[in-house]
Amino acid sequence: MAPRKHFLVLLTLFVAGCTASQDGRPLPASQTPPPSTAEQGQSTKVRTVVDARTVELADGTRARISLLAEPASCAAAAAVDFATKTLLEKEVRVSSITPGEVSLMLPDGTDYALLAVRSGVLRAAGGDGGPLVEAETKASQAKLGLWAQGDCSTSTPPPTTTAPPPPSCVVVYRITNQWAGAFQAEVTVRNVSGALVEGWTVRWRFAEGESVAQLWNGTASQSGVNVSVTNADYNALIVAEGSVSFGFNGSATAPSSPPTSFSLNGAACTTG
Known part of the structure; x- marks a missing residue:
């Protein structure tokens, strides 16, 4: 029995050494590191709405909102008005998509770009078949926003001129x-x-x-x-x-x- 008792003592000492630091204090249990600030999105305010797709944040940073297409001139004013009402002086969470472009998350968790496209205010940039493209399709089918203005959804219609009637x-x-x-x-x-x-x-x-x-x-x-x-x-x-x-x-x-x-x-x- 003596050899078995000695083996158990040695095993206990070995385990204790593995779970203690060199100064005798136990090491903390292994934990998953918290997500970085970039992954969470930085909280800030929108100080200025520059245009339908560009904002200036509280720290003076000016950034383009990702995945939104430039509006036709006939829809630009309505798009700026929508962005102003939705974003100006509002708390948002900002995450970077590509250099100079950002994604804005509203306090209720709604992605601003998705909201703008879903409301028919702006079109999606690109055609990757994702949520923005699906939202644009639904907005056009429902004739929302710029889709209710005919050709304004795709281009600026030429000015209409009324030709005088031919002489009789x-x-x-x-x-x-x-x-x-x-x-x-x-x-x-x-x-x-x-x-x-x-x-x-x-x-x-x-x-x-x-x-x-x-x-x-x-x-x-x-x-x-x-x-x-x-x-x-x-x-x-x-x-x-x-x-x-x-x-x-x-x-x-x-x-x-x-x-x-x-x-x-x-x-x-x-x-x-």
Whole structure:
């Protein structure tokens, strides 16, 4: 029994030596080191929202938020407004993705980039098929934010311009004779509207001192310098690309000159 007893004593001493430091104090039990600050994300505040994807943190660091595409100009203002309301002076946790880019986690644990894309405010950068791409697909299907603005989701639409309608008529005004205090003129109106004109009234403005004295192929009326000529019973129709003519004798206190503008049934005509 003595040898066995000696062996147990030696084994006890060996184990004690392995669990003690050189100064006789026991070593702490093995523990897993805590996660680093970079892994946890650094807590800070957003001091300034520079644009839809760029923020300035409390320490003055300016960083681009990762995984967000630059918005079209028609959506930029709304994106800045969303970022300002969501981030400005708010506590966030910051973790670095790549140099100069960061991920921002809101106090409730929501990733800001995911929230912006899910709300239809910004598009995801890249197409890796991850959560951001899935969120963008759902936002577009639901017509949220920029997706409700048509082409704004992909590009800036060109400015729209309204072209003036094409003229519906062409008027040729010719002074065929002129003498002291009077003149004679002929007016031809061509219908270029592409449709049949059923009844017509031609209007123009005379120069001061001019008036219609006698008119044929129509009925004239005048108020001041404003003249209206309405069709006769026999020439009320003007077919497409067809024309009608009338003439008149007029009086004038000075040499007459052709008017500069005409209309047919209220629509402006060009002069030929």
